[in-house]
Amino acid sequence: MAKKRLIPKLQLLPSKLIPGSMSLVTTQNFKNSIEVGDPVSQAKIYEAQAVDELVFVDLSYSRGVGSKEAIVNVIRKAAEEIFLPITIGGGVRLLQDFSLLLNNGADKVSINSAALEDPKLISDAARQFGSQCVVVSIDYKKDENGSFRVYSEGGSKKSNLTPLDWALKAQNLGAGELLVTCIDHDGTKQGLELEMTERICQSISVPVIISGGCGRAIHFTDGFRQTKAEAIAAGTFFCFQDQSPMQTRSHIKNAGIPIRIHT
Amino acid sequence: MIGVVDYGMGNLLSVQNALSYVGEDVLICSKPNQLNEVDKIILPGVGAFPDCMKNLHNRGFVPKLNQLVLESKVPILGICLGMQVMATEGLEMEVTAGLGWFDANVRLIEPGVDGVKIPNVGWENVQFNEESLLFDGFIKDPDFYFVHSYYMDCKNEGQVEAFYHCGKIKVTAAIRRENIFGTQFHPEKSSDFGRSVLLNFLDF
Numbered sequence: 081m082a083k084k085r086l087i088p089k090l091q092l093l094p095s096k097l098i099p100g101s102m103s104l105v106t107t108q109n110f111k112n113s114i115e116v117g118d119p120v121s122q123a124k125i126y127e128a129q130a131v132d133e134l135v136f137v138d139l140s141y142s143r144g145v146g147s148k149e150a151i152v153n154v155i156r157k158a159a160e161e162i163f164l165p166i167t168i169g170g171g172v173r174l175l176q177d178f179s180l181l182l183n184n185g186a187d188k189v190s191i192n193s194a195a196l197e198d199p200k201l202i203s204d205a206a207r208q209f210g211s212q213c214v215v216v217s218i219d220y221k222k223d224e225n226g227s228f229r230v231y232s233e234g235g236s237k238k239s240n241l242t243p244l245d246w247a248l249k250a251q252n253l254g255a256g257e258l259l260v261t262c263i264d265h266d267g268t269k270q271g272l273e274l275e276m277t278e279r280i281c282q283s284i285s286v287p288v289i290i291s292g293g294c295g296r297a298i299h300f301t302d303g304f305r306q307t308k309a310e311a312i313a314a315g316t317f318f319c320f321q322d323q324s325p326m327q328t329r330s331h332i333k334n335a336g337i338p339i340r341i342h343t
Numbered sequence: 344m345i346g347v348v349d350y351g352m353g354n355l356l357s358v359q360n361a362l363s364y365v366g367e368d369v370l371i372c373s374k375p376n377q378l379n380e381v382d383k384i385i386l387p388g389v390g391a392f393p394d395c396m397k398n399l400h401n402r403g404f405v406p407k408l409n410q411l412v413l414e415s416k417v418p419i420l421g422i423c424l425g426m427q428v429m430a431t432e433g434l435e436m437e438v439t440a441g442l443g444w445f446d447a448n449v450r451l452i453e454p455g456v457d458g459v460k461i462p463n464v465g466w467e468n469v470q471f472n473e474e475s476l477l478f479d480g481f482i483k484d485p486d487f488y489f490v491h492s493y494y495m496d497c498k499n500e501g502q503v504e505a506f507y508h509c510g511k512i513k514v515t516a517a518i519r520r521e522n523i524f525g526t527q528f529h530p531e532k533s534s535d536f537g538r539s540v541l542l543n544f545l546d547f
Contacts, residue, residue, distance in 0.1 A: 082465030082489065127534060132466055132488075160360050165488055165532045185356050187490075187532065210390050212462045212490045256462055285454060287464050310465065340466045340486050 083338045084304050085132040085311035086325055088318045089291055090119050092138045092154065092170070094145055102154050105139065106316045108267035110219070110235035113139070116319050120157045126318070129325040132340060133165040134158070135190070135259070135289075135313055137217075141171030142193075142234025148177070152184050159185025169217050169259075178205050182213060190215035190259055193232035196239055196246070199253055206254030211286075214257075216250040218243055220276065221263035228276050235263045247280045247288075255286060259313065262292040267316045269295020272303045281308040289313050297323065297331035304337045345545070346381030348408075348425075349373040350398040352390045358422065361531035365542055375407035383545065384408075384417055388424030392433030392449060392493070395424050396441060408442065418522045420544045426518060426525025427495050435493050444523050447497040452509055459510040461492040467528070469516040471505035477517055477524060477543050478505065485536045487516070487528035494527065522547075 093113055095103035104119040116122070123134050136154065140146040148171075155168055168181045169190030178189050189209075195201050195216055205214045220243040223229045230241045239246075247258055260280060262273035272293045281288050291313035294300055303312045318325060332339045345362055347355055349371045362369045362385070372378050386408075388395055399405050411417040421429050430447040433439045441449070454461045466486040471478040478485070495515040497503050504524075505517035518525045524544055530537035 082463055082467055083486070085465050130534070159356060160364070163357075163361055163364070163531060163534050163537060165490075165529075182354065183356065185354075185360070187354060187357070212389070212464070212492075257464065285460055286462075287460055310460070 082310070083340050084332070085289070086300070086329055086332070086339065087133045087135055087289060087311050087313040088123075088126045088131055088325065089135045089137060089313040089315040090123060091315055092119055092136060092151070093140055093143070094150065100150075102138075102150050104319070106267060106319050107139070110263050110266055112267075119154055120161065123158055123162055126325060127162050127164055130329065130340065131164065131325045132311070133167065134162065135167045135169070137190075138168070138170030139234060142236070146171040148180060152180065155181065155185045167215055167259075169215065175201070175204055175208060178209055178213075182209060188213045188215050188257065190217040192217040192219065193237070195250065196230065196232045196241075199249060202250055202253035202255055206256070211254050211256035214255050215259055216255040216257075217259040217261070218246055218250070219261050219263050231263060243276050244279050244283060247284055251284055251286050257287045257289065258284060259289045259291065261290075265293030268293050269316065271295065271299040272312070274302065274306045277303075277309065278307040287311065291315075297328050300328055300332050301335040301337065304332065305335070344368045344370055344381045345383050345385060346370050346372045346378050347385045347387060348378070348404060350395070350402050350404055352388060352395055352398060352424075354389055355387060357529075357531045358385055358387045361538065361541060365538060365545070367545060373402070375403045378407055378411055382417070384411065384419040386419060386421040386425035386428075388422060388426075388428065390424060392424065392427060392435040392441070393437055393439045395428050396433070396439050399428070405442065412444070412523060416522045418544070418547050419524065421525035422531070423491060423527060423529060426527055427493065429518070429523065429525055430495050433493070445495070445497060445502055445518060445520060446499055447495050447515075449493050449495050452492060452494055452512060452514070462490055463492070463509055464490050467507040467516070469505040469507045469528070471517065472503075475504040475517070475519070476547060477519070477526070477540050479543050481536070481539065487526075487530070487533040487536060489528045491527060
């Protein structure tokens with residue numbers, strides 16, 4: 081059985097400092113973005129710190145400023161220098177978007193809003209490119225009645241689906257992996273949402289990556305102990321703290337969880 | 344010059360980038376005759392076994408590969424599905440004849456047993472044969488990145504250079520027969536260990 085995976089999630093927005101380029105940013109509850117630096121340099125550092133994969137999420141589409149050229153430039157550069165599996169998401173609406181990203185160095189493509197609008201995109205993409213490169217990203221939060229619901233368009237549009245129903249449907253349509261993020265926990269550093277996460281992990285047979293809320297090393301070990309998730313992704317945690325993936329990995333390993341220790 | 348077989352499937356850019364990074368000249372070969380110009384061949388692959396064989400046949404690669412690899416002994420490295428199609432047959436979706444360079448069939452990893460999920464995605468420690476050229480200079484049990492639902496079941500254990508356990512199944516991680524090499528994992532996605540495997544192949 082493959083080891084648990086630790087994945088930095090690099091969120092991207094057009095840079096305010098260097099026009100025309102993309103910046104690594106962090107968010108809180110999908111809002112309040114803070115510009116951190118150059119995404120490829122940071123990704124290269126993560127590779128040196130022995131992370132298992134990289135996930136890039138282009139937030140510019142959900143804010144109405146997306147450009148395929150900008151994201152393609154980032155992936156091309158990343159793929160030339162970094163030899164790890166790379167997932168790209170954000171603004172993927174068409175099969176042509178899959179081709180474009182895969183041909184420019186992505187190994188997997190994650191889809192979110194477009195799949196909710198047209199679930200057939202999942203099965204079409206799985207048939208054309210293989211399930212292994214179709215990641216369905218599911219963002220969810222508690223609605224005004226306290227029930228978990230799936231949200232799209234960067235957390236702004238509520239759907240009637242529960243995260244579990246949508247996860248099952250996505251899997252049945254051919255998703256090779258799920259990336260589930262709790263919006264309420266995003267960027268809060270208060271820990272992962274474990275209740276819904278575990279219900280999803282229990283019911284799903286494809287690998288599940290969970291994210292949103294890691295602020296301390298114990299949040300990773302809690303995530304792996306209390307759910308069957310295959311991987312945990314974190315953005316803010318690796319951007320702002322004196323905690324490298326290498327240290328985090330040691331914490332996880334010392335808690336008795338099988339994870340890659342690369343020396 | 345290293346030739347990468349382009350038969351319309353697979354992430355050629357990653358393989359090309361990894362080879363360029365270690366300083367090799369790469370020729371992407373979409374026509375069989377282009378392979379005459381290269382010293383070594385890489386057969387990448389992502390997708391399904393039947394499609395892969397169909398594309399190799401349709402583009403005329405099968406006779407050329409047989410000639411160069413079996414007669415002229417040009418070194419070749421198959422990656423992932425590119426390794427699997429070197430088997431006698433694939434059992435993915437339908438029974439499909441492979442290149443037949445290894446007495447093996449390619450079968451599904453049974454999910455569910457011991458928490459095994461497919462596709463099996465992630466890093467696995469592999470145990471390698473100490474004589475293995477691909478793993479020359481490696482520490483014990485290095486880890487590599489895998490993404491697959493099918494595995495190559497080799498009849499000739501002596502051709503298995505490395506393996507890992509997935510539940511009760513012994514999954515072939517690397518194979519060799521003279522000048523023919525294959526890895527189930529993706530060296531081009533396995534960071535520095537992957538790079539070392541590529542370099543060992545290039546040194547052959």
